[in-house]
Amino acid sequence: MKALTLKVFYENSDPNKSSSKQAKYLAIADALRKAIRERQIAPTEALPSARKLAQQLSVNRHTIMAALAELVAQGWVEVRERSGYRVVENLPIQGSRTINKVAKTPQSFDWKFRVKQTFAVTPKVKASEYPYNFSGGQPDIRKFPFDEFKSHFSQTCQRPKIDDLSYGDSRGEAELIEEIATYLRRVRSITDKELMICNGSQEALYMISQLLLQPGDKVAVEQLGYPPAWAAFERTGATLIAVKQDERGINPEHLAQVFAKGKVKLLYLTPLHQYPTTVSLDISRRMQIYQLAVQYGVAIVEDDYDHEFHYDSQPIAPMAADDPAGLVIYISTFSKLMFGGARIGYVVANNALIEQVAAYKMVMNHKCNVLVQQAVAKWMQQGGFEAHLRRMTRLYQKRRDFMVQQLRSFQDKGLPIHFEVPAGGMAIWLDTGKSIIGLKEKLLPQQVYLQTEVEFSRFNELPDDLPRTKYRFIRLGFAAMNEAEVTQGLDIVMNTLYGLVSE
Numbered sequence: 001m002k003a004l005t006l007k008v009f010y011e012n013s014d015p016n017k018s019s020s021k022q023a024k025y026l027a028i029a030d031a032l033r034k035a036i037r038e039r040q041i042a043p044t045e046a047l048p049s050a051r052k053l054a055q056q057l058s059v060n061r062h063t064i065m066a067a068l069a070e071l072v073a074q075g076w077v078e079v080r081e082r083s084g085y086r087v088v089e090n091l092p093i094q095g096s097r098t099i100n101k102v103a104k105t106p107q108s109f110d111w112k113f114r115v116k117q118t119f120a121v122t123p124k125v126k127a128s129e130y131p132y133n134f135s136g137g138q139p140d141i142r143k144f145p146f147d148e149f150k151s152h153f154s155q156t157c158q159r160p161k162i163d164d165l166s167y168g169d170s171r172g173e174a175e176l177i178e179e180i181a182t183y184l185r186r187v188r189s190i191t192d193k194e195l196m197i198c199n200g201s202q203e204a205l206y207m208i209s210q211l212l213l214q215p216g217d218k219v220a221v222e223q224l225g226y227p228p229a230w231a232a233f234e235r236t237g238a239t240l241i242a243v244k245q246d247e248r249g250i251n252p253e254h255l256a257q258v259f260a261k262g263k264v265k266l267l268y269l270t271p272l273h274q275y276p277t278t279v280s281l282d283i284s285r286r287m288q289i290y291q292l293a294v295q296y297g298v299a300i301v302e303d304d305y306d307h308e309f310h311y312d313s314q315p316i317a318p319m320a321a322d323d324p325a326g327l328v329i330y331i332s333t334f335s336k337l338m339f340g341g342a343r344i345g346y347v348v349a350n351n352a353l354i355e356q357v358a359a360y361k362m363v364m365n366h367k368c369n370v371l372v373q374q375a376v377a378k379w380m381q382q383g384g385f386e387a388h389l390r391r392m393t394r395l396y397q398k399r400r401d402f403m404v405q406q407l408r409s410f411q412d413k414g415l416p417i418h419f420e421v422p423a424g425g426m427a428i429w430l431d432t433g434k435s436i437i438g439l440k441e442k443l444l445p446q447q448v449y450l451q452t453e454v455e456f457s458r459f460n461e462l463p464d465d466l467p468r469t470k471y472r473f474i475r476l477g478f479a480a481m482n483e484a485e486v487t488q489g490l491d492i493v494m495n496t497l498y499g500l501v502s503e
């Protein structure tokens with residue numbers, strides 16, 4: 001091996017970046033490995049003595065010995081009694097060289113995993129990057145009391161509950177379960193059920209689907225709905241059946257026909273604020289639907305994702321609050337009360353099901369992040385959570401009213417838009433009076449993000465008697481933006497839809 005080559009390799013590895021002795025011996029090992037890889041020194045050839053190498057590289061002999069020991073440990077070099085260090089006969093890279101020789105073409109060497117089911121690749125558009133983000137369920141994260149929350153987090157870290165920090169009960173932190181269960185009893189009248197914490201309600205939807213559905217089963221869903229829930233159901237091989245809905249929500253007569261055809265295992269509902277239309281399902285329809293579910297033995301998944309944000313009256317109690325048969329699986333989330341990245345959701349159901357969900361979660365990921373759960377529990381215990389909810393409900397109500405006022409002023413200018421003022425939720429479902437196909441794509445370059453009716457509907461091609469939707473609606477989230485942002489954003493939307501309307 002040429003002394004010069006080794007020196008060049010060594011100097012290129014920049015051993016002086018760090019002055020520590022450790023970095024030096026690793027850099028020397030690296031330089032020697034490069035020399036071996038590039039056949040500057042052949043397999044079985046003896047290496048220069050440690051003394052010579054030390055001279056060549058102007059380092060201490062001990063540093064060379066450490067580098068050689070490293071190469072021995074990695075299998076590049078071996079020590080022979082009396083003859084010193086030699087390069088091994090079969091280099092550690094030999095295996096991959098052999099494969100290279102066997103492979104006929106570079107392509108035939110490209111490993112292809114046989115994925116059983118392919119997933120849609122995550123969309124590149126990130127709503128939160130748009131200054132005018134009308135995406136329907138977004139809270140205003142800028143208003144989250146981070147300083148206050150930080151103090152709960154640091155308390156949690158100052159006095160950690162060591163036992164809970166390990167693996168263990170996959171149902172979640174006992175103190176958070178207790179806090180949420182008490183809250184649900186008091187505010188949503190849900191009693192006599194078990195609760196477990198999940199990584200957002202999406203995880204709950206996924207686990208429930210995996211436990212209750214199999215290929216050939218049917219899941220009844222609202223005609224317009226929440227695609228992530230549909231995706232979880234369909235992953236099991238189950239088929240979605242769209243049920244008609246009108247201005248009062250899902251239609252019980254059509255639901256009865258769907259149930260009567262058989263094989264429906266689950267009904268997925270968003271009764272309080274129908275997603276995406278925001279309509280509240282009234283009590284009489286709820287009763288009819290519940291009776292049908294009992295009659296046909298169908299479980300109901302009730303997704304109550306933004307319960308607190310109801311403005312004109314108290315929200316109707318969830319279906320899970322009056323469930324004598326025990327067939328309602330209630331899911332909800334902190335994604336709207338805090339932010340989606342908190343990944344705290346929960347599922348409430350009878351004990352037999354929760355036991356199974358907990359067992360499933362154990363296999364999937366053991367449990368949710370303990371520190372976050374403990375901090376949220378403290379936030380709830382000390383009243384910060386409910387104070388935040390009260391503040392945000394007031395704010396979102398004002399923002400709803402402001403958006404309504406803005407939209408009415410567009411109506412006054414003669415635009416053919418129609419909407420019902422939503423009693424709650426975080427969005428307005430707006431009939432634009434014209435096709436919205438292509439609207440989203442026109443708005444994105446203008447810094448506006450919104451979702452249009454097509455994104456909530458997949459059923460227009462079904463051989464069913466569902467009315468053909470005309471795709472005229474858009475969903476305008478009002479919670480995440482302040483008045484100036486809403487004004488500017490709506491101007492862009494309306495100008496894009498109808499030409500210049502603000503002059």
Ligand SMILES: Cc1ncc(COP(=O)(O)O)c(C=O)c1O
Nearest residue numbers: 137200201202226305333335345
């Ligand atoms: C209908 C519906 N369900 C559930 C969720 C919440 O999902 P997660 O708790 O997984 O964030 C959302 C949030 O956008 C939603 O709109």
